[in-house]
Amino acid sequence: EVKTQKGDYLVGTGKKDFDIRSIGYMDGIKDIHIVSDDYKLVSKKWKVNPTVIDLGDGVVIEEGGFQIMAGPCSIEGEDQIRKTINHLKSQGITIMRGGVYKPRSSPYAFRGLGIEGLKLWYELAKEAGMKIITEVMQVSQIAEMDPYVDIYQVGARNTQNFNLLDELGKGTDKPVMIKRGISGTIDELLSSAEYVFSGGNERLLLCERGIRTYEKATRNTMDLNAVAVLKEKTHLPVIADPSHGIGLRNHVEPIALASIMAGADGVIFESHEIPEEAYSDGQQTLNFSESNRLIDRMRKTFELRKSF
Amino acid sequence: EVKTQKGDYLVGTGKKDFDIRSIGYMDGIKDIHIVSDDYKLVSKKWKVNPTVIDLGDGVVIEEGGFQIMAGPCSIEGEDQIRKTINHLKSQGITIMRGGVYKPRSSPYAFRGLGIEGLKLWYELAKEAGMKIITEVMQVSQIAEMDPYVDIYQVGARNTQNFNLLDELGKGTDKPVMIKRGISGTIDELLSSAEYVFSGGNERLLLCERGIRTYEKATRNTMDLNAVAVLKEKTHLPVIADPSHGIGLRNHVEPIALASIMAGADGVIFESHEIPEEAYSDGQQTLNFSESNRLIDRMRKTFELRKSF
């Protein structure tokens, strides 16, 4: 039996065929479905209505709407946070991204400001009415981070960190955005979401951020097919990350706009006052004037899609 | 020295450093460039102005315009051709796709109607003012096909068939659309174009049609990053093929629209009166009413992009 924020589910995974009517007629059973995928609760076969993620203060992520999340790769300090908040507010953006724990492939690279950075960011964001999305890397960080986070991000290197997923299902009721693995399949992403959902936390978002292929002209290969397929398979909102998806600043805009046409319910991208001086990911980060142009064009693109 | 449709080029590939001024001041030299990529003539470093492909009768493929090519995977017979032409004309489409030579991985599958099919198609297309794009598979077909073809297509299995590329450079002045290889890199696609261009034929188009990756939920992985990167690197028009790019009928539309936002100068897709009865590729082919909707939405999407 699985208890989540919205209901109690009884999930069967029997190996034998059985007559579902023998369960369906039992007392206390409201409804019963047979779902043959490895993921059940996150499937549209299970739940037809799209999941709505309400962050409070009127900030909602849902199918039919379009949310933009932007900000730096790494949180660097008070001045940077203030400038980013001002930039985002001027564009009507209400969700700010940024990393305080950074997964770095080399042990000698900058690893983020940690919990103190998050607290500082939270103070400034709160007074500005800005919501926070940030990466969590391990179970022990959850309790500490929980008061200061609006959406947890699970990074591409942790998509199959099953202990972390378990704990995000059981140990918090904050929304979680799961990024597709570096070379994760669409099915694996849905199974990872199933971990969190079946743990009890229904407030999930999925994120396409490019996959690893043989092509080296771009950092990753943005798989917009996956956006279209996910929108068919799951009731969860799907977010696109064009910054990591292509990894080249001057091509972030076309890929962001393309993501919207492919069906994304939101876009997350990296922006920084002076990308050349950013602590990380500068080569794929937009400056504020590029960011402004992108936001305007994304909204127009979404309006067109909505009209179809 | 390389002679093409628009000029005579002298391409140097020396291994030693030299002073380009010693060549630039020679009599008869109009201009000189140093291009360090493996592809030179197709690079924007060489030629800044976009290449315009004029098929006559006002049918033009070029940056800043948007061309749609549609039709069945395989040409099947007179009735099918007529119905397709009528469908396309009703939508204002002037370029029809279709295969008469089909590359099939099994020797036991349908291999196309061949040259007789092409002649029949040509008669019907000519009287309707419709241009023809069709695949050429080997050198010996070129002479035979040449009177009946408006654009040669080089398929994904022939992107590195260098003899075929050579002959398309030297043996015809008809335009050639080169599809990216099954797992071809962006640079390899440009090098293949260089074969044709350096052979003397400047009328080239490039086509992104999805690449092979580990993901099996879709037939291929449409790489829209490649569209954005190609638009930066080359002066040749870039076409997107969403039918092969995702391979699933109900997702062709979002990927087609996404391709336009990524920067494509045109889209080629598969349509058939009754896809379920098509000789090949039925699972990714639109019926005429789906096709009508897609064409309308693609034009609106292009108009939006143009307004940016």
Added chain:
Amino acid sequence: EVKTQKGDYLVGTGKKDFDIRSIGYMDGIKDIHIVSDDYKLVSKKWKVNPTVIDLGDGVVIEEGGFQIMAGPCSIEGEDQIRKTINHLKSQGITIMRGGVYKPRSSPYAFRGLGIEGLKLWYELAKEAGMKIITEVMQVSQIAEMDPYVDIYQVGARNTQNFNLLDELGKGTDKPVMIKRGISGTIDELLSSAEYVFSGGNERLLLCERGIRTYEKATRNTMDLNAVAVLKEKTHLPVIADPSHGIGLRNHVEPIALASIMAGADGVIFESHEIPEEAYSDGQQTLNFSESNRLIDRMRKTFELRKSF
């Protein structure tokens, strides 16, 4: 109906179920099988006994034996040919590899000595009792090359050049070695072999030469799993090409020896008197003394495998 060098086969590819006894009892039918793969004639389900390729003069490629083919990437001239032949003869090698038509991704690279180079090589090889394996790139080369070739090689860029495969099935009775495509699946390789076999030429070899993956530390990723799987699925001999499989001279030996343990019936590798001066592929080519050591160790490794 399919006629090959060893028999007449009737291959059915019906879509309806039928009772095979209704065919089996017909006059003139010797035996009947049901094979559900796309490849039938090359499957072990069809023919249990391993195919033996007899090149004459006692040179045989077959399961249970072990053949070595070596020589330069490109044939460069008389002196190089003589030195290579002397080197190979001193090691008891009787099959020499070398390219006279070279597929090159850039049109500005060396493309081989062509048919004149082949004739020269043939004269020298014949007087030394050396067999020749060399790449054929297009249909029109077959008639010209046929008198001078002992084994045709189909390169990794032509594995799905179906016209070439057709013609190698119908237009020659010389053996053909088909390399796996740049990113070809095992099933596609078998289907390509089926093209040649069903065209009438049963004398086929398959070659694993590494596939394209995201890993860039090596030129390709040698897939020795494929060697093991092919030995299970087909009755055709399987050859390994460690030179292209890893692409780094100092690692050719371990990968060659590993290929034997994985089950290869032969190894083809690149050797040159002075690899640093080779016209192509020098970085993966062994010099003669490295070659001698490798040959000795391969034979010992094969002896051990045979003892199992």
Added chain:
Amino acid sequence: EVKTQKGDYLVGTGKKDFDIRSIGYMDGIKDIHIVSDDYKLVSKKWKVNPTVIDLGDGVVIEEGGFQIMAGPCSIEGEDQIRKTINHLKSQGITIMRGGVYKPRSSPYAFRGLGIEGLKLWYELAKEAGMKIITEVMQVSQIAEMDPYVDIYQVGARNTQNFNLLDELGKGTDKPVMIKRGISGTIDELLSSAEYVFSGGNERLLLCERGIRTYEKATRNTMDLNAVAVLKEKTHLPVIADPSHGIGLRNHVEPIALASIMAGADGVIFESHEIPEEAYSDGQQTLNFSESNRLIDRMRKTFELRKSF
């Protein structure tokens, strides 16, 4: 400054050029190197002598030796443990593998017996003189597992779980075997090792277990190129896992033997009394008689390699 089991290192990662002599002449500096890779301490440029992993009781993993680790995918209970130990002892194997924490992509699959299973296993292994290698999935398990583990295994989904790597560097002095990521590069594997090494734990092994590619005929694509390249780049022992590398029981043997020829210092594989009844991975697990044959042939293959 980095303190490990064998010494104190000062690792510089400055961005400016500097004269290494200005450091080298300082008091207390024994030696100084410049290493330009992302991984430094695990590189052969830093430490030429191969790392030796001594587990006590004469059980050593090192270059020039050959260690076999075998056992079930999952620890299932006392009876299974006893039978496996007896089987291994009869073959002279002294390291047993098995999982008590299982990473499973579906939340509904068997997740292992946990710490109680490990304690039981430890009791039985200790009395038999058998060493234990088992997977650790998260930081919080380390303290608990530490008394019962001889080698920690970091699984392919945790290769870039940097918090886990950090803690294995600082929180234990037990050896750690890091598996290559599902689609991890060779360089990323070395950088992950650098995390542990720079944290203070020098007792590391690396493991090639197959990578994710487009080929689906096998579970993964065993990359034996990586074994050869790793043996060149690092002083750490390299282990091959043919069970996961190919994922098909009847092909584990050839790939295991091939791994040895490619240069592996050891092989880890899955064996079970009745693979068909194993809780997990039965399709790639050998029964005891297959296991016996493999062990015998691996030792003979290693002897041959050693003789070269």
